[in-house]
Amino acid sequence: MALLTVKNLKKNYDGSPVIRGIDFSINKGTCVALLGPNGAGKTTTLRMLSGLIRSNGGSISFEGLDYQTDIRYHIGYLPQHPVFHSWMSGKEFLVYVARLANLDKKTAASRADELLARVGIADAKNKRIGKYSGGMKQRLGIAQAMIHQPKLLMLDEPVSALDPIGRREVLTLMEELKQETTLLFSTHILNDAEEVSDELLMMHNGEIVESGPMEKVREKHRVDKINVVLQEGFIPDEDLITALPSVIRTEVARGVHHIFVTDTKQARDELLQLIQAERWPLERFEVGRASLEDLFMKVVDS
Numbered sequence: 001m002a003l004l005t006v007k008n009l010k011k012n013y014d015g016s017p018v019i020r021g022i023d024f025s026i027n028k029g030t031c032v033a034l035l036g037p038n039g040a041g042k043t044t045t046l047r048m049l050s051g052l053i054r055s056n057g058g059s060i061s062f063e064g065l066d067y068q069t070d071i072r073y074h075i076g077y078l079p080q081h082p083v084f085h086s087w088m089s090g091k092e093f094l095v096y097v098a099r100l101a102n103l104d105k106k107t108a109a110s111r112a113d114e115l116l117a118r119v120g121i122a123d124a125k126n127k128r129i130g131k132y133s134g135g136m137k138q139r140l141g142i143a144q145a146m147i148h149q150p151k152l153l154m155l156d157e158p159v160s161a162l163d164p165i166g167r168r169e170v171l172t173l174m175e176e177l178k179q180e181t182t183l184l185f186s187t188h189i190l191n192d193a194e195e196v197s198d199e200l201l202m203m204h205n206g207e208i209v210e211s212g213p214m215e216k217v218r219e220k221h222r223v224d225k226i227n228v229v230l231q232e233g234f235i236p237d238e239d240l241i242t243a244l245p246s247v248i249r250t251e252v253a254r255g256v257h258h259i260f261v262t263d264t265k266q267a268r269d270e271l272l273q274l275i276q277a278e279r280w281p282l283e284r285f286e287v288g289r290a291s292l293e294d295l296f297m298k299v300v301d302s
């Protein structure tokens with residue numbers, strides 16, 4: 001059974017639809033990226049799932065229970081802009097959050113220590129949060145979301161505001177956490193979705209425009225292309241390339257000829273024959289894979 005099922009979920013703001021009747025489900029043990037540009041409706045969706053705001057229609061169920069039953073206890077949520085008391089230490093903050101989640105004093109302290117170690121900031125547990133780096137704060141935020149051992153961990157844009165080091169720290173932590181819990185995170189950064197998640201929910205203008213396992217989605221929107229790099233300074237006759245039966249069009253960027261084709265196998269043979277016959281100084285030849293960005297553009301344009 002799916003852990004979370006969403007059916008025809010809607011949200012309006014000031015009478016205008018922001019979430020336009022979305023459907024999806026999340027299976028236990030998966031890591032799902034809710035991917036979409038700014039304003040697509042990701043935060044609004046996560047806020048409805050976390051029980052922070054009400055929907056204007058549709059249903060959300062968790063392990064078969066509808067949201068009339070309070071299922072918030074099963075969900076951990078890290079908002080896009082978490083607020084911390086900067087004068088508290090990391091440990092004090094987690095104990096405070098644990099007490100709010102109804103854990104007794106002793107359990108709260110041991111759970112705080114366990115989580116500080118889990119997210120890799122145990123050494124800084126007595127340091128004031130005001131002195132933490134962005135990556136450390138985000139890791140503390142994830143620990144906060146996990147305090148009550150939720151079955152589903154939801155993170156809203158967990159790495160968007162971080163510098164490269166912080167991003168790496170948090171992405172590595174997410175890689176580890178996805179082995180232990182079901183994870184749903186939102187992002188507008190295609191690479192992050194690609195790196196961490198197994199499944200995609202692509203959102204655009206309040207709708208889910210594509211969803212499914214990463215590889216399946218890739219396969220469905222496959223763009224066949226071959227990248228060719230010739231010796232620097234050598235300019236081939238582009239017309240010879242576009243005249244090949246399997247070639248649709250070509251683009252040249254930073255010395256790489258991106259050749260979009262109908263059939264990669266046939267195009268590979270035709271291109272290699274041409275390069276050999278014309279004695280072009282070949283440096284690199286690779287059968288390309290569409291980037292997630294190509295894919296996203298294709299999905300939202302179609």
Ligand SMILES: Nc1ncnc2c1ncn2[C@@H]1O[C@H](COP(=O)(O)OP(=O)(O)OP(=O)(O)O)[C@@H](O)[C@H]1O
Binds near residue numbers: 039043188
């Ligand atoms: N409280 C609100 N009142 C009115 N409109 C809102 C409110 N919250 C969000 N919106 C609007 O709803 C739409 C979706 O916003 P949302 O924050 O869910 O998108 P998002 O995909 O999370 O984007 P971002 O990454 O920029 O936060 C936007 O047009 C936004 O302006």
